[in-house]
Amino acid sequence: MPAKLVVDRLSHHYPDEYTGEDVHALDQVSLSVEDGEFSAVVGPSGCGKTTLLNILAGLLPHTEGSVQVDGREVQGPGPDRGVVFQEHAILPWRTVARNIGHGLEIQRLPRREREQKVQEFIDLVGLSGFEERYPHELSGGMKQRCALARTLCANPVVMLMDEPFAAVDAQTRITLQEELNRIAIATRKTILFITHNVDEAAFLGDRCFIFSRRPGKLKATVKINVPREQRIWKDLLSEKAYTDPRDEILRLVREEVFDDEE
Amino acid sequence: MTRSSEAVAGRKPQSRRWRRFVRGGGVELVLLIAGILFLWSVISQNIPNPGRYLPSPVSVVLSSYDVIWKGLLPNYIGQTLWRLVIGSVIGLLLGIPFGIALGLNRTVSDMFYPIMNFFQSISGIAILPIIVVWWGNSEKTVFVVILYTCFFPIAFNVLTGVRSTPMILVNALRTLGASRLRIVKDVLIPSAMPHIATGARLGIGYAWRAVIAGEMLAGRRGLGWMIFTAQDADLTAQVILGMVMIGVIWIMIDRFALRPIEADTIQRWGLVQR
Ligand SMILES: Nc1ncnc2c1ncn2[C@@H]1O[C@H](COP(=O)(O)OP(=O)(O)OP(=O)(O)O)[C@@H](O)[C@H]1O
Ligand SMILES: [Mg+2]
Numbered sequence: 001m002p003a004k005l006v007v008d009r010l011s012h013h014y015p016d017e018y019t020g021e022d023v024h025a026l027d028q029v030s031l032s033v034e035d036g037e038f039s040a041v042v043g044p045s046g047c048g049k050t051t052l053l054n055i056l057a058g059l060l061p062h063t064e065g066s067v068q069v070d071g072r073e074v075q076g077p078g079p080d081r082g083v084v085f086q087e088h089a090i091l092p093w094r095t096v097a098r099n100i101g102h103g104l105e106i107q108r109l110p111r112r113e114r115e116q117k118v119q120e121f122i123d124l125v126g127l128s129g130f131e132e133r134y135p136h137e138l139s140g141g142m143k144q145r146c147a148l149a150r151t152l153c154a155n156p157v158v159m160l161m162d163e164p165f166a167a168v169d170a171q172t173r174i175t176l177q178e179e180l181n182r183i184a185i186a187t188r189k190t191i192l193f194i195t196h197n198v199d200e201a202a203f204l205g206d207r208c209f210i211f212s213r214r215p216g217k218l219k220a221t222v223k224i225n226v227p228r229e230q231r232i233w234k235d236l237l238s239e240k241a242y243t244d245p246r247d248e249i250l251r252l253v254r255e256e257v258f259d260d261e262e
Numbered sequence: 263m264t265r266s267s268e269a270v271a272g273r274k275p276q277s278r279r280w281r282r283f284v285r286g287g288g289v290e291l292v293l294l295i296a297g298i299l300f301l302w303s304v305i306s307q308n309i310p311n312p313g314r315y316l317p318s319p320v321s322v323v324l325s326s327y328d329v330i331w332k333g334l335l336p337n338y339i340g341q342t343l344w345r346l347v348i349g350s351v352i353g354l355l356l357g358i359p360f361g362i363a364l365g366l367n368r369t370v371s372d373m374f375y376p377i378m379n380f381f382q383s384i385s386g387i388a389i390l391p392i393i394v395v396w397w398g399n400s401e402k403t404v405f406v407v408i409l410y411t412c413f414f415p416i417a418f419n420v421l422t423g424v425r426s427t428p429m430i431l432v433n434a435l436r437t438l439g440a441s442r443l444r445i446v447k448d449v450l451i452p453s454a455m456p457h458i459a460t461g462a463r464l465g466i467g468y469a470w471r472a473v474i475a476g477e478m479l480a481g482r483r484g485l486g487w488m489i490f491t492a493q494d495a496d497l498t499a500q501v502i503l504g505m506v507m508i509g510v511i512w513i514m515i516d517r518f519a520l521r522p523i524e525a526d527t528i529q530r531w532g533l534v535q536r
Binding site: 057058059077078079081082083085087089090091092093102103106107134136150154 | 430431433434435436437438439440441444448449452453455531
């Protein structure tokens, strides 16, 4: 079976409006993500992770190389690729329930079915009781859950997530990671998850793509062979199947950071 | 015993309102107003010919007996308000869509931004002379000035609001498969709401000044016209009455018409801090 998401020799340059120099953000990146696979992208800050995600989402047009989802070349954004952004991107003027149901509203799903679906995802992300609240009444972690539920609820083929838990505290982060793992089991979505936290990448990913410093190149791929059901933080910390690939990723990422200081 | 407790029970909602009044600084406000009126009385008693230069608050009320009792004041106020309402409703109906339309395209909005900024800086009073040249001292002149005065601040603020919509919200909707129209409806307009409210408040506020100025120069009846003719007839008390009415009516418009709209939408969304 062909992969869900295929990136082939993708490069990207940003023109710098002021100096006229161009910023080489991505260099000949090739990778693929299988159906139902959870892939994590790790790399130092500024290596082009968000650029890659924006191109996959169709928010940023690509000129060199190709990007395919489900065998079709990406041309602009579409509901087949759901995105959870680095910052909260839920609408402040919509309640939690109406934010989560927004994708279905756009798809013109009849109200009754929509409400039923929305309730399902509200329960899944643990926001029951907050349906009628506005985003400013939620904590940072709850906002991110709301954003996650909105994307899930629209039922995309592929989920693209850009450091969704970067802005929450360590404790909430652990909870959200375990929750996302549970959701991944329940929905079997194909996921591309960006982070620069090595533990997070190894905890969540079936496969980790490690990027080099700018211009971002795919430097290595590391597989993590821990069944999803066993991914619980307190059990995993002493599990070699987790710690070995994590240390490997850490080493690869460190090389990039230390290179920086030479 | 029973009777007095009943009386207390019956007064309960009123006393709650009283407490809210006190907590909201109501007592201090009343004292402040009383102080201003007192100061005003003292000044007017210590100047020569107060009837011409600064009649006391009491004589403003007494000598305006005439206007009030003949039913002229309500008539003038009605006339002025009517002009304001018509002018600003049309100003809003034109200004809001215009501002949104300009905001949709970056190039178009970059081009129009300085032009809108230019026009919103020329007050209604400054364009009044040329409008009088075009249309004379007519109702049309007053109306055009009001419309002009509120249109530009409204359109300019709406444009600013649309332009300052966070790109990430627009992108989020695009990835949910939203059409352009839906992005306008679900993101740009609500996001611009605080600016739309500000624009409306500013625009209507400027229009309120413009309608008074317009009536002085070109209108028939109305508060501005009353002030102007009273001054001609040396009725300073009536001039002051007119000024006070302008301020009082504006506070009521703001309190009962403009502020509730703001509270109903943008405060509930947490877009502005209370
Ligand atoms: N719109 C833009 N115009 C010009 N240069 C840009 C633009 N967006 C990003 N860049 C540059 O491209 C490079 C990659 O940026 P990108 O946002 O993809 O990094 P990232 O890996 O997501 O970083 P972080 O982990 O800090 O989020 C950076 O050097 C950045 O300065
Ligand atoms: Mg980024």
